[in-house]
Amino acid sequence: MRGRQEIGKRIKELRSRHKFSQKHVAERLFISQAAYSLIENSQNGIVAEHIINLSKLYDVTTDYLLKGDKFVIKMSVTNGFVPYIGVSAHAGFIKNFDTDEHLESYDWFRIPGFNPTQNQKLFEVEGNSMAPTVLSGDVVICQSQKNLENVLDDSLVLIISKVAILIKRIRVSEDPSFLIMENDNTQDEEGEKKINKQDIRELMIVRGKISGVLVPHHEIAAKGKIQALEDALDLLKKEVYKLNKKIATLSH
Template sequence: MKEEISNRIKELRKKHGFSQRYVAENLFISQAAYSLIENSQNGIVADHIIKLSGLYDVTTDFLLKGDKNLIRMSLSNGFVPFIKASAHAGFLKDYHMENWEDPYEWFRIPGFNPSQNQKLFEVEGDSMAPTVLPGDILICQTQKKLEKILDGSLILLVTEEAIIVKRLKLQPDPDYLLLESDNEEEVENIKISKNEIREVMMVRGKITGLLVPHHEIASKGKIRALEEALELLKKEVFKLNKKIAAMSN
């Protein structure tokens, strides 16, 4: 088995075009010590297996046993970490830890092209109803440049104390973000200092279990038709007023 493991890590190193020195530096050992591992003269410890798994983006089972049917769940393989509502507090607590992603579930989303800066958040609370509802899952992407966020964009803020989903309302104060809710019952906007913000994420989409009943779709269609008719009536009244004003002159 030792020889098989040595052959696999040697093949992976050559496939990625890495030198023995480079791999040895990642394992925090000398090149000579690493060379002995590749040549099956020395065994390999668990810590090195884990580091090589991350370096080559393969499973530890592949390195140890050659199993190829196991997919390593990582950002580079199209998986996105999912932070449930019940895990929000833990996420905030471990935010600065190197391995904060380990406790979370990972998912692939059909039709969604993930990147290194994306996460899934389960919504709690109804401050953004009816746009997003409790239990909806938001697909979020980190936005490091605030000036690129358009007025009215739906964003998720990670602060020292909370995870907040709101709309960004542009305002002249450069030191604060002004946030507003889609829920008509919450009329007051929230003002947050930029110094309190750990991360700003754009909401790119959502996954929901809610289906709109057929009668609501029909009602919305009627309302939309009434709104269009009212807009047309306003234009006709405006034209008529212009004609009356011209006749008066």
Template sequence: MDSYPLIKVSAHAGFIRDYHLEDLDSNYDWFRIPGFNPTLNQRLFEVEGNSMAPTILDGDLVICQTQKKIENVLDGTVVLVVTKEAILIKRFRAGHDPGYLLLENDNEKEQSQLKISRKDVLEIMSVRGKVTGVLVPHHEIASKGKISALEEALELLKKEVFKLNKKIASMSS
């Protein structure tokens, strides 16, 4: 079991400012995560804000692994992007413009897409896991199951309506 440096929200600005320093991680507290199989170039970051809710919540700790090549990041991956001005946690979207990264929120209330120049990116990390102190209320879990069942039933209904429309069209001809 290895240790990881924890970059708290209060240390984000210092992390960006001192990013070029080789012993940067020595400035932070180190933690062990039981049950996680670590590889090199990983850090813990404390999350601020709810732009990625319900996937990641304010105060969660995300376990991030450095990605050497942006091209290796899969569409839909949750990433932590370190720019010259901010640390962002967003969902990566494969774009058509190779000079930019497309990032978006998971939070329905904060739906937006952010376009960042690759020149402004100091580092991109994939989020490999999270540590949270939030318990999801039972009624929310049950509601999600019901919504999924309704979505499946609606999809089946759409297919049946399509078949009926096809039969009616063939009978009318």
């Protein structure tokens, strides 16, 4: 009973702080004002769905509503977090793209030195079609571009279509209905392709990347030894060249 009273007290304080009426909050919870009043006055318990909706309404954690914990960081853009969509989640992201809450199931991260704004996401890169600009396993920082007409020629973008997530170099087409997609990898034989703007669900400008390429320590040591051997070989070649030149001079 004590827990119910504390929850009721907290949600009442939050409502008063935001100057919302009971009717307004009840509508957000899809219940009657009378039913909400019973929850706020601790006469009725509160279900998990209502806790989640109230946490969104007041931008607080569910732990705060349930237990009063004030030092739990809420993962949102306002607190410096950006949603991360790994390769394994690409298909699910496309499938649930039109749902309002599809981002909540993903991990959120803070990036040192990076201040996120609205409509930014992190995507893990799959494949090396854009090498050496970005490699498979890299994570790109993307910002949504709502107006496709503002996309500059030669921009590096992430395109979310109805069937795939693509990272491409964009060229402006003579046909205003299309964009031309190119790969940075010159060894890729795919060549340029056109995409109809109507097939683009979202276009995001790539603002930066976090490299997934980390050379293990033992490889660094090995590469250092190889470099030392190559340097020694070059020196030896120079000395042999000088010696042969002296021998040739003496023979004449």
